Amino acid sequence: xxxxxxxxxxxxxxxxxxxxxxxxxxxxxxxxxxxxxxxxxxxxxxxxxxxxxxxxxxxxxxxxxxxxxxxxxxxxxxxxxxxxxxxxxxxxxxxxxxxxxxxxxxxxxxxxxxxxxxxxxxxxxxxxxxxxxxxxxxxxxxxxxxxxxxxxxxxxxxxxxxxxxxxxxxxxxxxxxxxxxxxxxxxxxxxxxxxxxxxxxxxxxxxxxxxxxxxxxxxxxxxxxxxxxxxxxxxxxxxxxxxxxxxxxxxxxxxxxxxxxxxxxxxxxxxxxxxxxxxxxxxxxxxxxxxxxxx
Amino acid sequence: xxxxxxxxxxxxxxxxxxxxxxxxxxxxxxxxxxxxxxxxxxxxxxxxxxxxxxxxxxxxxxxxxxxxxxxxxxxxxxxxxxxxxxxxxxxxxxxxxxxxxxxxxxxxxxxxxxxxxxxxxxxxxxxxxxxxxxxxxxxxxxxxxxxxxxxxxxxxxxxxxxxxxxxxxxxxxxxxxxxxxxxxxxxxxxxxxxxxxxxxxxxxxxxxxxxxxxxxxxxxxxxxxxxxxxxxxxxxxxxxxxxxxxxxxxxxxxxxxxxxxxxxxxxxxxxxxxxxxxxxxxxxxxxxxxxxxxxxxxxxxxxxxxxxxxxxxxxxxxxxxxxxxxxxxxxxxxxxxxxxxxxxxxxxxxxx
Numbered sequence: 001x002x003x004x005x006x007x008x009x010x011x012x013x014x015x016x017x018x019x020x021x022x023x024x025x026x027x028x029x030x031x032x033x034x035x036x037x038x039x040x041x042x043x044x045x046x047x048x049x050x051x052x053x054x055x056x057x058x059x060x061x062x063x064x065x066x067x068x069x070x071x072x073x074x075x076x077x078x079x080x081x082x083x084x085x086x087x088x089x090x091x092x093x094x095x096x097x098x099x100x101x102x103x104x105x106x107x108x109x110x111x112x113x114x115x116x117x118x119x120x121x122x123x124x125x126x127x128x129x130x131x132x133x134x135x136x137x138x139x140x141x142x143x144x145x146x147x148x149x150x151x152x153x154x155x156x157x158x159x160x161x162x163x164x165x166x167x168x169x170x171x172x173x174x175x176x177x178x179x180x181x182x183x184x185x186x187x188x189x190x191x192x193x194x195x196x197x198x199x200x201x202x203x204x205x206x207x208x209x210x211x212x213x214x215x216x217x218x219x220x221x222x223x224x225x226x227x228x229x230x231x232x233x234x235x236x237x238x239x240x241x242x243x244x245x246x247x248x249x250x251x252x253x254x255x256x257x258x259x260x261x262x263x264x265x266x267x268x269x270x271x272x273x274x275x276x277x278x279x280x281x282x283x284x285x286x287x288x289x290x291x292x293x294x295x
Numbered sequence: 296x297x298x299x300x301x302x303x304x305x306x307x308x309x310x311x312x313x314x315x316x317x318x319x320x321x322x323x324x325x326x327x328x329x330x331x332x333x334x335x336x337x338x339x340x341x342x343x344x345x346x347x348x349x350x351x352x353x354x355x356x357x358x359x360x361x362x363x364x365x366x367x368x369x370x371x372x373x374x375x376x377x378x379x380x381x382x383x384x385x386x387x388x389x390x391x392x393x394x395x396x397x398x399x400x401x402x403x404x405x406x407x408x409x410x411x412x413x414x415x416x417x418x419x420x421x422x423x424x425x426x427x428x429x430x431x432x433x434x435x436x437x438x439x440x441x442x443x444x445x446x447x448x449x450x451x452x453x454x455x456x457x458x459x460x461x462x463x464x465x466x467x468x469x470x471x472x473x474x475x476x477x478x479x480x481x482x483x484x485x486x487x488x489x490x491x492x493x494x495x496x497x498x499x500x501x502x503x504x505x506x507x508x509x510x511x512x513x514x515x516x517x518x519x520x521x522x523x524x525x526x527x528x529x530x531x532x533x534x535x536x537x538x539x540x541x542x543x544x545x546x547x548x549x550x551x552x553x554x555x556x557x558x559x560x561x562x563x564x565x566x567x568x569x570x571x572x573x574x575x576x577x578x579x580x581x582x583x584x585x586x587x588x589x590x591x592x593x594x595x596x597x598x599x600x601x602x603x604x605x606x607x608x609x610x611x612x613x614x615x616x617x618x619x620x621x622x623x624x625x626x627x628x629x630x631x632x633x634x635x636x637x638x639x640x641x642x643x644x645x646x647x
Contacts, residue, residue: 053631054389055371078646135512141519159460161521162507245464245505245645253646260364260468261642262635 040275047268055262066269075253082250085164085239086232089171093179093228094221096172101183101220102213105190116184119177131170131241138166138242162244170238175231179224186220187213219289226285230278250274329354330569333370333377335556336361336511337531338430340589347576353569361511362466364638370395370561378564379573381429384555385469385626387419389634396559398424403571406578409598414555418628426557427574428595430530430587433553433615433623434470435546437527439517450478450547453524454497459504463516463525466508468641469626470526470552471498477549483627491640498644508645517542530592533612537591544612550622555595 012020048062108115122130137143138161145157160166190213198208236251243249250270257267328351332344336359344355360366363383369375371393382390390396410428420426436447442461447453453462464471475494476485485491506522507513514535516522525532529544536542558574560567576582580598587594588604593613600608607613615623629637 053635054392055635056393074643074646139519140521159506159521244507245502248646256642256645259368260362260645261638262364262368263642 043268044272046265047272049265049268051263051265055264057264066266067273069266070269070273078248078250078253081248082233085168085171085247085249086229089168089175089232090179090225090229092168092172093176094225097176097179097183097224098221101180101187104180104184105187119180122173123177127174127237128241130173131237134166134170134173134242135161138169161242162247164243164247166242167239167247167249170242171232171235174235174238175228178227178231182223182227183217183220186217186223190216219293222285222289226282230281233274233278327354328352328566328569329356330566330573331356331358331376331378331564332573333358333360333366333379334381335359335363337534338381338556338590338592340586343577343582343586347573351569351572351576353572355573363469364467376565377561378566378570380559380561381556382559383469383626384417384419384557385628385634387426387557387559388628389631390559391425392631395562396425397562397564399427399560399571399574404575404578406575406598409578409580409583409596411595411597414595417555418625420557425559427578429556429558429577430590430592431553431555431595432529432592432613433546434465434474434526434528434551435544435612437514437517437525437532437542437544439520439523439541440543441541442520442523446543447524447545448548450474450549452547453526454501454504456504458523460506461523462501462505463507463509463513463522464501464505465513465526465528466510468637471644472637472641473552473626474526477551483624484629484633486633486636491636495640495644495647498641499647502644502647514542529612530590533591533610534589546612546615546619546623548622550624553623553625555625 011017012023014020045059046057047066048064050058050061050063050065052058104112104115135142139145140157140159140161142161144160145154148154149157194212194216195208198212203211234251234254236249236255239247239249239252240255243252254267254270254274257263257270261267330353332355334357338359339357344357348354360369363386366380366382367386367389370377370380370390380396382396387396404427407423407427414428414431415423417426436450436453438447443458452458453464472494473483475497476483476490479490479493479497481490481493507516509516509525513522513525513527514531517525517527517532518535518539527544532542532544536544558577560570564570577586578596580596580600581602583594583596584599584602587596587599588602588607591607591610591613594600594603611619
């Protein structure tokens with residue numbers, strides 16, 4: 001009995017049998033099928049349905065009307081605003097994240113693991129709690145304004161809550177770790193000898209960075225940008241709570257179709273288009289990365 | 296539940312008030328005596344539910360919403376196990392049409408006689424089958440006297456460029472579209488495209504002046520000076536004014552709406568007997584009065600009247616005098632298509 005089990009284990013993990021590898025990916029495949037593939041198929045079917053009275057769903061007259069509605073001029077400003085906010089947030093993440101990742105890879109020394117854990121701590125609190133904390137910090141009578149007016153730096157408090165500023169700040173806060181981690185892992189991989197060689201050959205610190213470190217870390221830059229920019233596109237909580245009447249993003253538009261407007265089919269069509277756009281983006285990113293590694 | 300002391304009940308009740316999600320998480324089994332109650336935020340007296348739990352041993356898992364459409368969406372998606380909800384009059388036909396609420400079993404409540412006849416046999420529930428009125432109030436303008444020298448008197452004050460960035464509007468179609476129709480001189484039941492175009496333009500023209508659309512946090516914003524003026528629900532402002540006397544509430548001269556919130560039984564709820572007991576408790580004269588005294592909304596409960604604070608009874612903002620009442624109308628019951636047009640108009644305003 002035990003011998004059989006041992007044999008089975010050896011077969012399963014040998015990496016030689018095709019059947020064994022199929023068996024091994026079965027659990028993950030089920031997971032993907034139930035929580036990714038089936039929901040997306042349902043979403044696509046829903047996007048072809050129509051809305052009935054009181055937000056009921058009419059299935060038996062499939063139509064592309066919802067998709068036509070997605071591309072009406074009414075929503076262009078929302079798309080433009082979303083791209084602008086998410087792009088800005090991703091760039092700020094990069095500007096803040098690169099030095100942080102650089103420090104972690106080359107200077108943090110024995111403190112590195114501690115810093116990495118500290119970086120993950122915000123993920124342990126609920127997003128809502130973080131958002132309410134930001135409301136308290138940024139509010140008119142909040143921490144930031146009390147400090148600024150208390151120290152005499154400002155006479156009247158700043159109204160930063162419910163502005164594009166507070167929304168982008170919230171996005172940067174939530175997605176910064178997604179920038180730092182891939183940057184860190186690509187900087188980490190650069191052999192120290194490369195930089196030493198560069199110095200030996202007479203390059204200064206700046207030249208070494210621009211000609212050696214930065215180019216070698218570009219895959220991390222791209223990965224970080226995608227990992228911050230793409231999830232930003234679907235974010236609605238940040239704009240909902242930190243934003244104002246004119247910081248409405250695609251995520252809010254979709255949320256409102258499901259909650260307020262009771263138009264699930266249109267919400268599904270919006271989601272499908274957003275997903276497609278993200279997939280196209282990811283496809284090109286992967287092609288770019290493949291070219292990078294081949295070169 | 297044998298072996299449980301009154302003290303333990305008190306603990307449970309307090310827990311029910313502070314950690315509803317925790318208890319809701321273990322709401323699976325059904326031999327327990329409990330009620331899952333979904334109500335508007337800031338809409339009950341502090342000790343109402345703990346006292347009910349103490350008296351009956353029934354645990355109330357209390358959760359709140361600030362956006363009725365969101366409540367509706369949650370209810371519609373099912374599976375959350377709510378037993379009792381509070382819904383505004385205009386919402387009742389929709390809840391009924393989608394089969395989301397059950398009628399009260401005949402004779403199940405002892406205290407329905409307490410309800411004022413004015414709030415019975417209403418257009419939205421002619422046979423009193425589906426609703427038991429909970430509280431009523433009005434939509435008006437809340438403001439902070441510290442920041443505003445002149446009392447607002449008109450809805451147009453919410454469009455005054457003088458207050459740019461210091462104005463808040465309720466975040467729902469019913470109030471915003473309803474008031475905009477009123478301002479443009481259309482009846483509540485207007486159906487013409489012109490009417491809705493006018494409403495949409497009016498609301499969009501206000502957006503550059505707005506700080507926020509908010510139904511939940513606007514009172515805090517009024518208190519801390521984040522906004523000076525807010526489209527508001529009467530009791531929200533009046534209850535906050537107890538501790539922040541600089542807050543005040545006014546019903547604008549163009550008129551406004553009266554709405555009635557109702558307790559409804561969620562379809563297929565698993566704790567029917569306990570739920571009915573809770574509803575019966577909440578419409579006892581004394582209990583209804585305590586709630587009204589605390590939240591500063593009007594009580595539709597005739598038996599509550601002797602227990603109401605004099606200050607509440609004398610407050611024209613809570614019980615408007617006849618000349619103000621003339622300017623107030625009840626929400627009309629709109630046909631489904633028209634109700635949808637309201638929501639779509641509002642949706643476009645928010646997206647603009």
